Amino acid sequence: MTAVDLHRMTGAYALHALSEEENAAFERHLPGCEPCAQETAELRATAARLGLAATTAPPVDLRAQVLRRITTVRQVPPGPPAEALSVRAGRRTRALSRWALAACLAAATALGGTTVWQYQRAEDARDRAGQAVRTADEIAAVLSAPDARTRAAELADGGTGTVVVSRGLDRAVFAVSGMARPPGGKVYQLWFDEDGTMRSAGLMDPGRSDQTVLMRGVVDGASGMGITVEPVGGSEHPTSAPVALMGFPG
Helix, strand or coil: CCHHHHHCCHHHHHCCCCCHHHHHHHHHHHHHCHHHHHHHHHHHHHHHHHHHCCCCCCCCCHHHHHHHHHCCCCCCCCCCCHHHHHHHHHHHHHHCCHHHHHHHHHHHCCHHHHHHHHHHHHHHHHHHHHHHHHHHHHHHHHHCCCCCEEEEEECCCCCEEEEEEECCCCEEEEEEECCCCCCCCEEEEEEEEECCEEEEEEECCCCCCCEEEECCCCCCCCCEEEEEEEECCCCCCCCCCCCEEEECCC
16 A cells, blocks of 8 residues: 555545555554645544535435446546656666765765754654644534534625534534635634633634634633634734624524
């Protein structure tokens, strides 16, 4: 099984569609691959949201159709064919002069000084990947909770926001689509609204107009939520008028 195969397994893994062997291999790969962890988190959240929607029974022969069509579709890895890569690599190797080789040897002496730095970066990437997976699991738990309640509203900038609350888990998730990006140097901050008193519930990603966010902290006595525009890093208390206010579903 190649690394390319593993990168393509995020969707199947999120939907529990891998074999035991594939699942084990992907889980060994996941902590060290931040892009796969991020994509898996988003796919899990999306799958959980879809689970809240009304469903229809699939045709009885759907599985047979899918399996039959799979055999007619060939997946080709991205990039040039392996033969072309081999030819190019050979040409590059022959083109190296003794001066280039000397430079490579000189550069190799610096590896000792960079090994610790690379290790720390790898550890940081694994930590971020692990956190992304844990957050995805928490989001999925809220969205699929038996007592999950949903409320959607149009935002002032034309986007659509949906809040999902599970009183049993005491957690809330906010999903938004089509939200305008904040001004430079600013970020959207979420707040729990407790009878007019705002309690920080975390920051949104300023670079994304569509996202699903696990609100930080417990719902507790909050009856709704708000969104304000704050300096990067967030604020202890709102410093601007809310761009959105939403009551929690009963």
